[in-house]
Amino acid sequence: MVRFVNLTLAGITSGAVFAAVALALVLIWRATRIVNFAQGGMLMFTTFLAWSVIDHGGSYWLALGTALASGLVLGAVLERVVVRPVESKPPLNAVIVTLGLYVLLQAAAGMIWGDTPHSYPPAFTIRGLSVAGERLLLSPFDLFVIGAVAAVMVALTLLFVRTDLGLRLRAAAFAPEIARLQGVRVGRMLTLGWALAALVGSLAGVLVAPSVFVGPAQFDAMLVFGFTAAVIGGLDSPAGAVVGGLLLGCALSYVSGYVSSDLVTFGALAALITVLMVRPNGLFAASAGRRV
Amino acid sequence: MTAVTALAAAASGCGGDGGDDSSSAPGVTATTVTIGSHQPLTGPAAPGYSANSAASKAFFDYVNANGGVHGRKIVYKYVDDAYNPTQTVGVVQKLVLQDKVFAIFNGLGTPTHSKVVDYLNAQRVPDLFVASGCGCWDEPGKHPHTFGWQVDYIREGKILGDHVKKAFPGKKVAYFSQNDDFGQDGVKGLDKYIPKDQVVSRQTYQPGNTDVGAQVQAIAQAKADVVVLFSIPTYTALFRLAALKLNYKPTFVVSNVGSDPITLTGLLESFAKQGGAQVKGNPLIQGMVTDGYLSATGDTGNSWTALFRKIHGQYIPKLPFNNNVVYGMSVAYTFVQALQAAGANPTRAGVVQALEKSRFGGPGLVPFAYSKDSHAGYTGARIGTIKGDLIAPEGQPLTTDDGDGPIQPYTAPQPQAPANGIPPAG
Amino acid sequence: MDVRRPLGALRSPLRSPLLRPTLVRHSAAALAALLALYVLTTSAAPYRNLEIAHAAYLTCAVAGLTVLTGLGGQISLGHGAFMAVGAYTAALVIAHWGWPLAAVLAAAAGVTALAGVVVGAVAARLEGPYLAGATLAFAVGLPGLANYEHLSGVLGGQNGLTVAPPVPPARLGETFPLERWQAWISCLGAVLTLFLLANLTSGRFGRTLRASRDDEIAAALSGVRVARLRIAATVVSAACAGLGGGLLAVVATLAAPGAFPLTLSLQLIAAVIIGGLGSLAGAVWGALILVYVPTWASDAASSSGLSHNVASNLPLAIYGLVLIAVTLAFPRGLQGGLRDVGGAAARRVRSRARTSRARDDTPGLPATHPGGADEASTDDAGARPDDGGDGAGGRGERLRR
Structure with missing residues (x-):
């Protein structure tokens, strides 16, 4: 029983980070209909910037702020400079451009900071909480991670549903022509969409950094599992991203604990296919009908 | 077609190498x-x-x-x-x-x-x-x-296994190893010395999958007193962090590849600061048993x-x-x-x-x-323990073979480096 | 060339397949390519031959993928896993049964085609990013199976399998270089793949595939069984990747999980786009870029005298830049860019002497590419850059997601 509880807790914690990466992917998908393969590279880069702040004696929170701010800027700049020219092109071109960006960011980080992974501090202790004399695989820092991701999801939902800006963002993404006629500056909204997504991604990077270390290739799995989570949840749904992330995190933890740690990636494939066979557009698909 | 053949002959002619017997x-x-x-x-x-x-x-x-x-x-x-x-x-x-x-x-x-x-x-x-x-x-x-x-990893496994058997008689032992020849050969060597019934858990990890919580928890639950790690430094550090999370405090025995104190300190330094301890080197790796066959960095x-x-x-x-x-x-x-x-x-x-x-x-x-x-x-190699940020040697260097041969102490001293740093000719 | 007309999709071929001009043209192109490759391989130094062999087996996989993605409209980020299936099949067959090479490669393609049936059945239900996600998980998940304790005995675990290199036939002489033999095998596989795919896609299969991509409902209404067609496209594509994987096993003499990382799958799709989506000639360009850009970049880095960190990562940086730059500069791929240039030149010639209406466009090989298909340049943004055999340009070509 303790084992099951611990595997579940470990799954929820890693799932929360998958959810954050998935949220970033969902935001960009909603804004520009692009699957952003550069996300893994972007969050790696911003986390390195945060690490540099800490390395130079800055506090955890200053580093976090640096990561978030640089995420905002990086997202906006990349959208303007590199992604904008392919937004009107076939979607696969955008896929390749984001792939190229990912490779480029990884190389740049390797050039600047080297390949040796670095330690990244957690905001709170990682010593597990004790319940009835049993240490759990759940620490105050894990609670912080889960709380931060939940807060981001709530904030995003409020932004999209309750604010004028959110309405304009949604309009620009779903009906750009009509939005333009209504006076929405569509281009600016798309840039903002990317910036927001990169912000969420950079948060995910800082949250996961203590448990995977900071290095050019350390976040590769984050992108794969984040994307898997987003697909499971349905790419149009922020709530789906979070649910998808948690489900995937738990599924992988159970596979690792009960079957074999060699089969974790295969477990991700199995989980994804199972969901997609039942719901081809993810768990939280807006309409089950086939769009033609 | 003749022209083609001629071209081919010319091309392969330029490609010929000098041969091994010429000077x-x-x-x-x-x-x-x-x-x-x-x-x-x-x-x-x-x-x-x-x-x-x-x-x-x-x-x-x-x-x-x-x-x-x-x-x-x-x-x-x-x-x-x-x-x-x-x-x-x-x-x-x-x-x-x-x-x-x-x-x-x-x-x-x-x-x-x-x-x-x-x-x-x-x-x-x-x-x-x-x-x-x-x-x-x-x-x-x-x-x-x-x-x-x-x-080689079998020799290293034998030497570490012999040490575990002698230093921790009757204690519960667990293995945490990489799922390739590095881990498998290491375990082969360990098994030659550590009695089978002493090994309470054998866990492996797949490089690239950084979530080792499930494995560490299984080992902690088996209440192993000694954990032998055939892992690369990143996974030694990940194991150490998960053990910290579970408040699990076994004796760590780590293969040479995964025990470099400088690298481990780098990976764990943020967590050591949290502990507030002011010892030299990282408190999280103190007392780790390992082996080395080269001069220690410290x-x-x-x-x-x-x-x-x-x-x-x-x-x-x-x-x-x-x-x-x-x-x-x-x-x-x-x-x-x-x-x-x-x-x-x-x-x-x-x-x-x-x-x-x-x-x-x-x-x-x-x-x-x-x-x-x-x-x-x-x-062979010499057993050592991490103290501060260097490895303190214990006993003589040991040599053995990769089969069932005995482990023997090697008594000749390590030669001095040449003054100019370049090995003498001949 | 009635296949080029939009209505061609609804017309059944009346002439005997043997007399079809496309078949004749493709055969001629294939022969010309083989001749050119013969000259090239016999004159090249051993390492050049190996590079050609690497490019050739990648061409197989990229060409298969361009049919699936370019003509079928189905993205796959998992073709590296198909290559893994082919490579492991070849490695196991060679190690355990010692079949002749042709049979080994046929087995590699065949077993991978079977895997394609399964994947195709799943993929036929999925679209857009969901398909991308599923195939990505396939690429990441499948090679990991080799490590699973119950399979690692057969598949060699993390270390994988070493394949005995092929032995050149005795009649070629004792000194015949192994590298040239490997290049020949690989090139023959690539040319055969391109030849078969060119004929397949210029026939009914290709027309219905394009039709179902462009308008699924219309295609279904005109009697196309869309799901079955998509599965068939996946199977064809998988077989090509499987052959590519089998050739990899023969050329690189290995099959190992580390040889089929996610990067490989992503490189294959990148090669498809950079070469020119849906164009078989583009597949060749894409494969060449995959082989030669990293080599050049690595040479440049090692001779640059830069610091360790910079020099180590420079090839990666150059590769990323090439991906971005080529995609931005040639939105329809290198082949599309060439066609634009060729088309402009052809228009100039034609405006001077409006005599012949004969437009030649081969979906085959670069050697036989006269740069026709000027109508392709009228595709505007959002239209699908297409293969040479396709004349349906323009209408109804919006990619549906």
């Missing part, structure tokens, strides 16, 4: 000896390993700046293979066919290098000092041109460490001075020894023969196994 072996000119290597400079295996080749290069640069070997400078071409065997094959074939290197030196990794061993031996290219502790490099009958260098009184630290400061000051740097320079030293021994006009066959006859004393604590019948590298 000018491929890759050897009057002023240079060119050697090549495949290394994971990027990608998932780069962390930790990409420094090896830079350190070897630094040592060669130092030798070149001090007159070279028999008047020749060593040109070291190391190429990225991203730890992808297909790329390894491409890179090595390019080095052999196009760059015409004299030898392949310190190619890194079992899954990668095992795919070029047949090729290199068919081409009779010396394949020196493979950077992997797989026992598979020691097959002089099948692969006469291939030589191992570092102590051993300031050691002549080899001093030499390597000097070269490090001169050529690659930006890289951290850790076990990988010592490793890279030590293996480069052995290569220079081999090249010196091969004489003024080295040939490919000559360097192989020189190695088989060699009695090199070098940066290592124990001798090599090199002979006509064995191409295995270092024959």
Whole structure:
């Protein structure tokens, strides 16, 4: 029983980070209909910037702020400079451009900071909480991670549903022509969409950094599992991203604990296919009908 | 079609190599000896390993700046293979066919290098000092041109297993090992000494999957008193963090590859600050038992460490001075020894023969196994414990074989580094 | 060339397949390519031959993928896993049964085609990013199976399998270089793949595939069984990747999990786009870029005298830049860019002498590419850059997601 509880807790914690990466992917998908393969590279880069702040004696929170701010800027700049020219092109071109960006960011980080992974501090202790004399695989820092991701999801939902800006963002993404006629500056909204997504991604990077270390290739799995989570949840749904992330995190933890740690990636494939066979557009698909 | 054939003949004519018996072996000119290597400079295996080749290069640069070997400078071409065997094959074939290197030196990794061993031996290219502790490099009958260098994982497993058996009699033991030949061979060696009923949990991990919570929890639940890790540094650190989370405090026994105190301290420093402890070195790794076959990075009184630290400061000051740097320079030293021994006009066959006859004393604590019948590298290691940020040795260095042979103490002292840092000729 | 007309999709071929001009043209192109490759391989140094061999087996996989993605409209980020299936099949067959090479490669393609049936059945239900996600998980998940303890005995675990190199036939002489033999095998596989795919896609299969991509409902209404067609496209595509994987096993003499990372799958799709989506000639360009750009970049880096960190990562950086730059500069791929240039030249010639209406456009090989298909340049943004055999340009070509 303790084992099951611990595997579940470990799954929820890693799932929360998958959810954050998935949220970033969902935001960009909603804004520009692009699957952003550069996300893994972007969050790696911003986390390195945060690490540099800490390395130079800055506090955890200053580093976090640096990561978030640089995420905002990086997202906006990349959208303007590199992604904008392919937004009107076939979607696969955008896929390749984001792939190229990912490779480029990884190389740049390797050039600047080297390949040796670095330690990244957690905001709170990682010593597990004790319940009835049993240490759990759940620490105050894990609670912080889960709380931060939940807060981001709530904030995003409020932004999209309750604010004028959110309405304009949604309009620009779903009906750009009509939005333009209504006076929405569509281009600016798309840039903002990317910036927001990169912000969420950079948060995910800082949250996961203590448990995977900071290095050019350390976040590769984050992108794969984040994307898997987003697909499971349905790419149009922020709530789906979070649910998808948690489900995937738990599924992988159970596979690792009960079957074999060699089969974790295969477990991700199995989980994804199972969901997609039942719901081809993810768990939280807006309409089950086939769009033609 | 005649024209085509003529063209082909012309092209293949330019491609012919010098042959092994002439004094000018491929890759050897009057002023240079060119050697090549495949290394994971990027990608998932780069962390930790990409420094090896830079350190070897630094040592060669130092030798070149001090007159070279028999008047020749060593040109070291190391190429990225991203730890992808297909790329390894491409890179090595390019080095052999196009760059015409004299030898392949310190190619890194079992899954990668095992795919070029047949090729290199068919081409009779010396394949020196493979950077992997797989026992598979020691097959002089099948692969006469291939030589191992570092102590192989079975020998290392035997030595660690013997220590665990003697130091922790009757205690519960658990294994945490990488799911490839590194972990499997290590476990093979451990199992030769640690009684089966003492081992309460055997967990493996897949590199790339950083979530090891499930494995650590299984080991903690089995209440193992001693955990033996055949893991790379990142996973030693991940295991340590998960154990911290579970407040699980076993004795750690870690293979040489995964125990470099400098690297581990780097990976764990943020967590040590949290503990608030003010001891020298990282509190999370204090008391870890490990083994080593080279000079320790923190051993300031050691002549080899001093030499390597000097070269490090001169050529690659930006890289951290850790076990990988010592490793890279030590293996480069052995290569220079081999090249010196091969004489003024080295040939490919000559360097192989020189190695088989060699009695090199070098940066290592124990001798090599090199002979006509064995191409295995270092024959053993010495147990040590991490104290502060260095490894405090315990007892004599130990040597053994990769079969069922006994473990014996090796009593000869480690030779001193030559004053100018360059191995003497002959 | 009635296949080029939009209505061609609804017309059944009346002439005997043997007399179809496309078949004749493709055969001629294939022969010309083989001849050119013969000259090239016999005159090249051993390492050049190996590079050609690497490019050739990648061409197989990229060409298969361009049919699936370009003509079928189905993205796959998992073709590296198909290559793994082919490579492991070849490695196991060679090690355990010692079949002749042709049979080994046929087995590699066949077994992978079977895997394609399974994947195709799943993929036929999925679209857009969901398909991308599923195939990505396939690429990541499948090679990991080799490590699973119950399979690692057969598949060699993390170390994988070493394959005995092929032996050149004795009648070629004792000194015949192995590298040239490997290049020949690989090139023959690539040319055969391109030849078969060119004929397949210029026939009914290709027309219905394009039709179902462009308008699924219309295609279904005109009697196309869309799901079955998509599965068939996946199977064809998988077989090509499987052959590519089998050739990889023969050329690189290995099959190992590390040889089929996610990067490989992503490189294949990148090659498809960079070469020119849906164009078989583009597949060749894409494969050439995959082989030669990293080599050049690595040479440049090693001779640059830069610091260790910069030099190590420079090839990666150059590769990323090439991906971005080529995609931005040639939105329809290198082949599309060439066609634009060729088309402009052809228009100039034609405006001077409006005589012949004969437009030649081969979906075959670069050697036989006269740069026709000027109508392709009228595709505007959002239209699908297409293969040479396709004349449906313009209408209804919006990619549906």
